[in-house]
Amino acid sequence: MSSIARQAGADTPLNRPMITVSIMLATLIQTLDSTIANVALPHMQGTLSASQDEITWVLTSYIVAAAIATPLTGWLSDRLGVKKLLLVAIGGFTVASAFCGLAETLPQMVAARLLQGVFGASLVPLSQSILLDINPPARQGQAMAVWGMGVMVGPILGPTLGGWLTDSYNWRWVFFINVPIGAFAMFGVMSFLPDRPPRREVRFDAFGFATLSLAIGALQAMLDRGEQLDWFSSLEIRIEALLAVVSFAYFIVHTATAGSKSFFRYELLKDRNFATGTCFIFVIGAVMYATRALLPPMLQGLMQYPVATTGLVTAPSGAGTMVAMLLAGRLLRRIDARLLLLSGFLISAFALWQMMHYTIVLSMSDIVWPGVIQGFGLGLVFVPLSALTFSTLRPDLRADGTATYSLVRNIGSSIGISVIQALMTRNTQVAHADLAAHVSVYNPNLQSMVANGSRADLMALNHAINQQASMIAYLNDFKVMFIATLLVVPLILLVRPARQAPTDMAHAAMD
Known part of the structure; x- marks a missing residue:
């Protein structure tokens, strides 16, 4: 059986329902925030004194930060342990959500959204990994169904919930709604999820992470701003495309030659x-x-x-x-x-x-x-x-x-x-x-x-x-x-x- 299940068996019985509810609450707030702010942008634009072009950074900053931080999940879970990393991710995401709701200027909002993306990046992959660990093979299909609902339904319901909160209350509640849900998720994880011992010997591949992060960030920026800047007729888009290609090429060569020291697990x-x-x-x-x-x-x-x-x-x-x-x-x-x-x-x-x-x-x-x-x-x-x-x-x-x-x-x-x-x-x-x-x-x-x-x-x-x-x-x-x-x-x-x-x-x- 998995290391999490074995750790639970040595101490207390594994409470699968409560673990599932706790981690899916965390997954839900992360996936909701990928779309929930979209309908609130016109209201935020006036409050934050932002132009039409500037307000889109509320969305792109979150996407870019999450994309860059996602590859860190595997190394961090080995280094800190799954439970500790999950608690840090939920806590950081919840606090960052509160900062988003309290933001008074566009730079404050973008900084808070960057923090949201960094802390929230590991929530979805960690929740999937934990559900696979705590369920035997015969139940993994149902486990993936539960996980899939959180991942897929969150972005679908985001605009509906965001529109209702904005119309009925204020655009700030689009972010404040995460605070009580995040608190419940943290309490559930602390109470029911067994800890898996970290692998302290794992080293961090700084070069691999830097090249992959630069490639992902440049690609995401190019995709987000390409339509606005008329794609490759813009010097910015050409530079971002070149950075993405060159950085990814370095990452591939590094992964192929670094062996076990590589940031990416080529065994996958x-x-x-x-x-x-x-x-x-x-x-x-x-x-x-x-x-x-x-x-x-x-x-x-x-x-x-x-x-x-x-x-x-x-x-x-x-x-x-x-x-x-x-x-x-x-x-x-x-x-x-x-x-x-x-x-x-x-x-x-x-x-x-x-x-x-x-x-x-x-x-x-x-x-x-x-x-x-x-x-x-x-x-x-x-x-x-x-x-x-x-x-x-x-x-x-x-x-x-x-x-x-x-x-x-x-x-x-x-x-x-x-x-x-x-x-x-x-x-x-x-x-x-x-x-x-x-x-x-x-x-x-x-x-x-x-x-x-x-x-x-x-x-x-x-x-x-x-x-x-x-x-x-x-x-x-x-x-x-x-x-x-x-x-x-x-x-x-x-x-x-x-x-x-x-x-x-x-x-x-x-x-």
Whole structure:
């Protein structure tokens, strides 16, 4: 069995339910904060006296800090021990959340968000590693379902909760809400989680961490600011791209030549399921998560939905995800995990096919049901993939493995969202030009309006063209996501089913 379970067995019985609740509360506040502040940005902008460009650093500072700090999880858990690291992470994240709510200036807010990202980076991989450690192989599918709900439902419910808190109270409560939840999580971890002795002999690979951090930070900054700065026409973007490529090249060479002294545990790549699952989660992040970035701006920008209403019609997709994850956790015992993956992708593709047929005029049910269906498909994909990825990985590699898994998922999501947003901007301009080309005195349907020269009529016509151009761009993005979802289906053939590795799974439960 795992070292945590063995440590508990030597002292007191392992209280799995309370450990699970405690670490999932910590995971929930971390994943919520990746999206909960989005809807509050206009309110924060006035309070903090920030411009439109400056206020985006409230989001990007958190993302960049979390991305850079995530690879440290494995080394820190070996050095400090899992329990101590988890307590430091929860405590630091909770205090940083309070600082965010108390911030009076933009620099104070950005500094507090940086602290949030640094302390919160290890919460998701640690929670996954602990759930895998405290559950036997037969229960790991259900454990990954519970973990997946916290990881996936948090970002989905973030805008809804953030909109409600901002409208009903104040934008500062978007951050203050973390304080009582974090306190409960800390109390639960202190009371119920057994400690695993740290490995004091582990050395820190400063060069490996520096090169990987620089590569991740430069890549994230390039993705966050690329659309705003027109991508590679900007000197800043070219410099960030060069830094990312050169730093990552140094990191690869260093990892290949440093052996056991390397910051990255190259033994992870020797596990076929982990290597395949990591590639898969990158694709899932790039293809499937990006679709969730399209609906809120479409509803608010084109259809004039209020913030609270937008949150209400998009939140049910989280219900579909939760139902699918609970169902998938049980079905893993009876059905080949690859069949669940296939079903999940096909269901998600069907939801995207429905979104491809959106129009300017939509009822709430037209928005809710495709979201629920897509959420259900995503849940069917996430649980079996997580279980298969770690089914054959040695327990001593899990902290590093879960950190790498979370990091790759986040990078895939960032790349997918950036590509979709870039396509959105480009396709809107192309569609607008195509539609505007038909506005002419030679068009019999528009002759009277153009000849009359009424400014109000022309403004109304331009507004209609802008709306239609944006709608066409959204539909093209949904089409791209639909095709990409179908194209990644063959990757399922690379995943080895768990039943072919019973010996490996038995070893995974021992330390």
